[in-house]
Amino acid sequence: MKDNVVVIEGEVVENLPNTLFRVKIMSSEKIILCYLSGKMRKNYIKILPGDKVRMEVTSYDINRGRIVYRM
Amino acid sequence: MKQGGEKLKCATTKLLAFIKDGITTEEIDKEAERLIKKEGGESSFKRVKGYHWTTCITINEQVVHTPPSKRIVKKGDVITIDIGAYYQGFHTDYATTFVVGGKTDAKIKKFLRVGEDALYKAIDKARAGNRIGDISSIIQNEIYSNGYFIMKQLTGHGVGRDLHEDPFIPGYLDRPVVKTPVLKEGLVIAIEVIYSMGTEEIKAEPGNKWSIVTSDGSLSACFEHTIAITDKTTVILT
Numbered sequence: 001m002k003d004n005v006v007v008i009e010g011e012v013v014e015n016l017p018n019t020l021f022r023v024k025i026m027s028s029e030k031i032i033l034c035y036l037s038g039k040m041r042k043n044y045i046k047i048l049p050g051d052k053v054r055m056e057v058t059s060y061d062i063n064r065g066r067i068v069y070r071m
Numbered sequence: 072m073k074q075g076g077e078k079l080k081c082a083t084t085k086l087l088a089f090i091k092d093g094i095t096t097e098e099i100d101k102e103a104e105r106l107i108k109k110e111g112g113e114s115s116f117k118r119v120k121g122y123h124w125t126t127c128i129t130i131n132e133q134v135v136h137t138p139p140s141k142r143i144v145k146k147g148d149v150i151t152i153d154i155g156a157y158y159q160g161f162h163t164d165y166a167t168t169f170v171v172g173g174k175t176d177a178k179i180k181k182f183l184r185v186g187e188d189a190l191y192k193a194i195d196k197a198r199a200g201n202r203i204g205d206i207s208s209i210i211q212n213e214i215y216s217n218g219y220f221i222m223k224q225l226t227g228h229g230v231g232r233d234l235h236e237d238p239f240i241p242g243y244l245d246r247p248v249v250k251t252p253v254l255k256e257g258l259v260i261a262i263e264v265i266y267s268m269g270t271e272e273i274k275a276e277p278g279n280k281w282s283i284v285t286s287d288g289s290l291s292a293c294f295e296h297t298i299a300i301t302d303k304t305t306v307i308l309t
Contacts, residue, residue, distance in 0.1 A: 062215055
């Protein structure tokens with residue numbers, strides 16, 4: 001893990017084309033746009049609405065994230 | 072500085088009790104000055120060039136540096152008091168945010184709690200041998216993971232013979248932790264957690280030389296403590 005990212009947990013609300021997802025942050029009402037990390041895509045990990053996921057967000061744009069784990 | 076901090080703490084405690092529904096921020100400022108003088112200190116902010124007030128009092132969407140005015144404090148306002156004392160040649164700096172009247176909805180309560188927690192967790196990390204990045208990353212984690220925004224252009228700072236000194240303590244990481252400066256014993260810093268509900272962008276308030284507001288008018292808050300890093304522990308001075 002890079003050290004200037006923030007790890008957040010959330011719940012997927014919508015699947016979009018091109019392995020993009022809208023994810024609601026667990027501890028707030030905010031919804032951010034996330035893509036699936038390359039490692040998860042390589043291993044064909046399927047993500048469906050309702051799944052709890054862990055994502056990484058950087059301070060450059062906190063309205064986007066990268067999904068790194070499905071719980 | 073420890074004595075100065077204690078005096079500031081006494082004055083602030085009394086000041087917070089004084090604030091109530093219906094008074095103007097100017098009156099709060101006058102009371103603040105009286106209380107600090109009574110404790111034997113001097114206003115710190117008045118020593119900043121061009122600033123003629125003892126406190127910065129920001130309400131709701133105002134972020135920082137708002138001079139006292141005729142604005143009336145209303146019940147339910149989210150108010151931040153930023154205050155500093157100058158005692159025997161050294162400055163101390165402190166800020167807190169709370170709701171006037173005490174009653175509010177759960178959303179605002181949580182908003183304020185997150186900031187306060189972040190500050191205390193950050194102070195916990197401020198030990199000799201750690202880096203400034205450790206402080207920044209914990210503030211960043213706490214604020215972002217709750218869906219709030221950090222004001223990137225406003226940072227904490229060193230305190231001493233001047234109110235604002237090096238090093239800067241940003242509330243977010245702009246480089247890897249190992250590339251940030253190491254905290255040494257004897258260093259005195261003011262850690263500031265400045266964040267808002269809806270945006271990280273700030274703008275100058277129209278018609279005011281000092282005041283800064285959030286660009287979308289969302290709520291913002293600020294929590295600050297002056298701390299001294301000693302060889303064994305970290306002391307909160309204010």
